[in-house]
Amino acid sequence: DTEVTQTPKHLVMGMTNKKSLKCEQHMGHRAMYWYKQKAKKPPELMFVYSYEKLSINESVPSRFSPECPNSSLLNLHLHALQPEDSALYLCASSQGARDNEKLFFGSGTQLSVL
Amino acid sequence: QKEVEQNSGPLSVPEGAIASLNCTYSDRVSQSFFWYRQYSGKSPELIMSIYSNGDKEDGRFTAQLNKASQYVSLLIRDSQPSDSATYLCAVPDSGGGADGLTFGKGTHLIIQP
Numbered sequence: 001d002t003e004v005t006q007t008p009k010h011l012v013m014g015m016t017n018k019k020s021l022k023c024e025q026h027m028g029h030r031a032m033y034w035y036k037q038k039a040k041k042p043p044e045l046m047f048v049y050s051y052e053k054l055s056i057n058e059s060v061p062s063r064f065s066p067e068c069p070n071s072s073l074l075n076l077h078l079h080a081l082q083p084e085d086s087a088l089y090l091c092a093s094s095q096g097a098r099d100n101e102k103l104f105f106g107s108g109t110q111l112s113v114l
Numbered sequence: 115q116k117e118v119e120q121n122s123g124p125l126s127v128p129e130g131a132i133a134s135l136n137c138t139y140s141d142r143v144s145q146s147f148f149w150y151r152q153y154s155g156k157s158p159e160l161i162m163s164i165y166s167n168g169d170k171e172d173g174r175f176t177a178q179l180n181k182a183s184q185y186v187s188l189l190i191r192d193s194q195p196s197d198s199a200t201y202l203c204a205v206p207d208s209g210g211g212a213d214g215l216t217f218g219k220g221t222h223l224i225i226q227p
Contacts (some may be wrong), residue, residue: 026165031212043158044215050212090157096213101146101206103155103215 003027006091006106014114015081021109023074023091032074033103034066043090043094049074081113116141120203120218133190135221137203138152140184147179148215150202158202158217162188168209193225 013019021092031050041078048056049068057066063085063114064076074091088110092103117140119151127133139147146165150158162175164170164186174190200220207213 011132033214035214045207045214045216047212048212056213088157101215102148102160102163104160108157110155 004091004093004104004106006089006109008109009107010110010112012114013078013081014110016085017081018063018077018079020078021076021089021091021111023076023106025093025104025106026072027093027095028071029093029095029104029105030071031094032068032080033092033094034074034076036089037088037106039087047076047105068104078111083113086111086113115209116144116205116216118203118205118216118218121164122200122219122223124224125221126224127193129193129195131193133193133197133199133205133223133225135188135190135203135223137186137188137218139183139186139203139205141205142181142184144184144205146206147177147204149175149177149188150204150217152200152202152220154199167177190223195227198223198225 007022020104033048034046034047037043045058047066052068063080067075088108090108091106094103119138149162151161152158164176164179167179170177174191178187200222202220203218204215
């Protein structure tokens with residue numbers, strides 16, 4: 001089973017809303033990632049959790065708040081977003097050691113901020 | 115910051131021909147290389163990984179790595195219309211840690227029936 005599940009698949013929110021994106025994997029992977037992808041651009045790394053601890057924050061604005069409740073779950077809390085934050089948000093996971101580098105992506109959440 | 119360069123295309127290839135996708139990278143110490151396929155509106159899907167110089171074959175896909183030239187390529191034999199997608203080349207942001215991947219901008223491949 002190489003599945004990473006993301007919900008919701010689509011999300012429309014206003015600039016004053018608070019919403020959360022959810023990600024789940026049951027592959028026993030110990031690293032989980034959030035990427036942001038704008039149309040016709042490559043994915044850009046936002047956050048990395050390794051063994052449930054935030055290990056990388058790529059200078060992401062504080063209106064994006066990640067959370068890793070346990071080794072299988074990853075959330076991204078959204079608050080006071082801007083229209084330019086509209087993008088495909090991708091969750092990924094990887095297992096330990098050498099295969100830390102091999103990322104498996106979820107289907108993504110297409111976010112539109114109005 | 116590592117750099118991964120790809121020709122954005124579009125690369126148009128007739129059905130049944132060989133599609134050749136190229137990627138160069140800036141960091142000479144990179145040891146692992148990945149090819150992802152991404153259909154429009156979908157998420158990236160890992161199709162090949164390569165760690166050693168030379169060729170690695172998996173079905174219709176062959177990855178080729180030349181570390182001296184800092185060059186990695188993907189060949190798709192007997193191209194099918196279903197191969198039409200954007201192909202992303204990626205290298206790890208560090209050696210062996212969970213630091214994520216740096217992606218190239220991707221090559222848009224079109225297989226013409």
